[in-house]
Amino acid sequence: MNKKADALRITPRSESHPDWYQDVVREGQLAEAAEIVKGAMVIKPHGYAVWEKIQGELDRRFKATGHKNAYFPLLIPESFLKKEAEHVEGFSPELAVVTVAGGQELEEKYVIRPTSETVIGHFFAQWIQSWRDLPLLINQWANVVRWELRPRLFLRTTEFLWQEGHTAHASHEEAKEEVLRMLDVYADFAEDFMAMPVIRGEKTASEKFAGAVTTFCIEAMMQDGKALQAGTSHDLGQNFGKAFNVRFQNEQGELDYVWQTSWGVSTRLIGGLVMTHSDDNGLVLPPKLAPIHAVIVPFFRKNADENARVREAGAELARALEAEGLTVKFDDRDGAPGPKFFENERLGVPLRFGLGPRDLVERQLEFKRRDQSEKRSIPLDGAAKFAKEALADMQQELFRRALARREANTVRVDDYDDFLDLMKSERDSESKFVFAHWDGTPETEAKVKAETKATIRCIPLPGQGFEAEPGTCMVTKKPSAQRVIWAKSY
RNA sequence: CGGGGUGUAGCUCAGUUUGGCUAGAGCGCUUGGUUCGGGAUCAAGAGGUCGUAGGUUCAAAUCCUAUCACCCCGACCA
Numbered sequence: 001m002n003k004k005a006d007a008l009r010i011t012p013r014s015e016s017h018p019d020w021y022q023d024v025v026r027e028g029q030l031a032e033a034a035e036i037v038k039g040a041m042v043i044k045p046h047g048y049a050v051w052e053k054i055q056g057e058l059d060r061r062f063k064a065t066g067h068k069n070a071y072f073p074l075l076i077p078e079s080f081l082k083k084e085a086e087h088v089e090g091f092s093p094e095l096a097v098v099t100v101a102g103g104q105e106l107e108e109k110y111v112i113r114p115t116s117e118t119v120i121g122h123f124f125a126q127w128i129q130s131w132r133d134l135p136l137l138i139n140q141w142a143n144v145v146r147w148e149l150r151p152r153l154f155l156r157t158t159e160f161l162w163q164e165g166h167t168a169h170a171s172h173e174e175a176k177e178e179v180l181r182m183l184d185v186y187a188d189f190a191e192d193f194m195a196m197p198v199i200r201g202e203k204t205a206s207e208k209f210a211g212a213v214t215t216f217c218i219e220a221m222m223q224d225g226k227a228l229q230a231g232t233s234h235d236l237g238q239n240f241g242k243a244f245n246v247r248f249q250n251e252q253g254e255l256d257y258v259w260q261t262s263w264g265v266s267t268r269l270i271g272g273l274v275m276t277h278s279d280d281n282g283l284v285l286p287p288k289l290a291p292i293h294a295v296i297v298p299f300f301r302k303n304a305d306e307n308a309r310v311r312e313a314g315a316e317l318a319r320a321l322e323a324e325g326l327t328v329k330f331d332d333r334d335g336a337p338g339p340k341f342f343e344n345e346r347l348g349v350p351l352r353f354g355l356g357p358r359d360l361v362e363r364q365l366e367f368k369r370r371d372q373s374e375k376r377s378i379p380l381d382g383a384a385k386f387a388k389e390a391l392a393d394m395q396q397e398l399f400r401r402a403l404a405r406r407e408a409n410t411v412r413v414d415d416y417d418d419f420l421d422l423m424k425s426e427r428d429s430e431s432k433f434v435f436a437h438w439d440g441t442p443e444t445e446a447k448v449k450a451e452t453k454a455t456i457r458c459i460p461l462p463g464q465g466f467e468a469e470p471g472t473c474m475v476t477k478k479p480s481a482q483r484v485i486w487a488k489s490y
Numbered sequence: 491c492g493g494g495g496u497g498u499a500g501c502u503c504a505g506u507u508u509g510g511c512u513a514g515a516g517c518g519c520u521u522g523g524u525u526c527g528g529g530a531u532c533a534a535g536a537g538g539u540c541g542u543a544g545g546u547u548c549a550a551a552u553c554c555u556a557u558c559a560c561c562c563c564g565a566c567c568a
Contacts, residue, residue, distance in 0.1 A: 033560085033561090036559090036560090038559085038560075090567090091567095093566060093567085094566080094567065114568095115568090144568090146567070146568075148566090148567070149491090149564095149565080149566065149567085150562095150563090150564085150565095150566090150567090155568090156567070156568075160568075162568075209568095229568065230568090231568085232568070264568070265568085266568055267568095268568060297527095298526095299526070299527050300525095300526055301525090301526070301527095302525080302526090334526090335525095335526075335530090336525075336526045336527095336528085336529080336530060337526065337527065337528070338526085338527090338528040338529050338530085339528085339529050339530095340528095340529095341528055341529080342528075342529055343529095354527065354528095356526095356527060357527095358527075359527090366527075375528095
C-alpha cells in the first residue's frame, strides 16, 4: 500500500465501527458535516440521489394507498405546541425558536417544526366538518429541526429530511388499521428495496411518541448488532383532535373528535442502509436504491486506433445496458483503471465492467459484483441480460445475508444474570438482540437500561417468528405475556 | 449542562514548551510529458490576513486577556 492508498484508507469495521461509518459516508460521497452549524449536514449529490430513490418509491406507495401530498408551514406558533401537554413536554428540549423577525421582537415566538402534528391539527379542524370529509389522508415531504446534543451524520442530525403522514378517521378502529397499514408499507419497503430486514413491533410507554396513544415501529439490526429505529407509525387516538378541536358530525348527527394517525421515515434510513450492507471497501448499495447500477471502465493503451475501438465498444455496451433499464456510467476519464475501480467501489456501484483491447479480440469482458470479492470474465454478447440478472440476484443476496446475520445475533435469555453477562461481555462491534420476558412495568425497563444501556426496542407483532408465549420476567420473575426485543440502540 | 480536545493551504497535520530570516510537510489540485488489465511516474506550478478581537514586545502562529466555533465522551432523542 503506498502513501496515496494509506491517506484514503477506510478504517476497518473491526477496528472501530463509528470511524468506519464516518469513513464510508465520506468516501461514498453521501454527506459531510456542515461545520457552520452544530449537527447540520450537507447531503452531497450522490447521497441525495439515494434519498431521491427512497422518496420516489415511498411516494409511489403512499399514493397507491390513497394519500395526497401537501405542505404546511415551517414555523409554528409556540402556543400550538403547548396545546397537547405530553407533546410539548416531549419536544421542548429540542426546539429551535424564532424570537425576532422583520427586525422586531415577536409578540409570539415561533418554533421551527420538530414535527407537524400541531400545525396540521389546526388546519384539519378547519377542513373537517362531516364524516363525509373522512378519512383525510395527507402526506408531507419536509425538513424538520430537533436540536441534538450529539449528532451523527444521517442517524441524528439537527436538521433532517423526512416525510410525515397525517390522517384523520371517523373511528378508532379505522385509524388503527391505517397505523398498521403504513407500518407494513415501511416494513415492505425496507425489506424489498433497502434489503434491510426489520422487526415490526409496538413501543413501550417510555419509548413512544410524545402525544401518541400507541407507537409502532420497524427496528433493524446494524452490522455491529445495535438496533436502529427505522420508521414509526403512531396511533394518536383523539389526543390532538381534542387539543385542536378537530370535530366532525357522524352519520347519527352527533359531534365527535376525529381519530388521527401520523407516521414517518427520515434520512436516517440512509444511515441504516450504510450500516446494513457496507464493508471495509466502502459503500455497498442495494441495486434498487443505487443511483448508478453499473460502471464501465475502459482499459486504454498507447495505440490511438485501439483506444478508439475500446471507447466505441464501451459506449455500445452502455447503450445495451440502458436498454435493459439500467443507469450506467461509462468512466472514460484519463488515468489508470485502478483508481477508478476504488472510487466506484466506494460509491457503492453494484456492478463493474472492465473492457480493453484484449477483451475485444476474445469477445468478452471483465465483470465484478460489489458484494463479491472475485472478478470474472463473461461473454460480451448477452452482457446486458447477464447484468440485469446479476442485479436481481445481488438485491436478494444482500437481504439474505442481513437476515442471516440478524438471526445469528438474536438470542433468547431467561435469566437476568445471563443478560447482564451478555451485555457486559459484548464488545461494541458485536452487540445482540435479546428476546426475553418483561413484566410490563416502566420501572423494570428503567432498571435494565440503567444497568446495561439496553432498552426494549419493541414488543414484536405476531407473524414474524417471534410468537407470543407467556413466561416470567427475567428481572422480577413476575408474569409476562410475551418476550420482547432488548438491545442497545442508535 | 458536566468532562476532554481542536482551530495553521482543499484535507490530515508539524511548528507553540524556550517569541526571531520569506510559515512547512504529505496527500489533493493545475499544466505538460511518459503511462494505463487493482490506488503509476517525472517536471513545472497555484494555493495561507496561522478561528476572531484586543494587549505585551524592536519583533507574535508562538506569551497574556477576552470571545466564537466545532469535535469526542456522558445525560436527552427520528
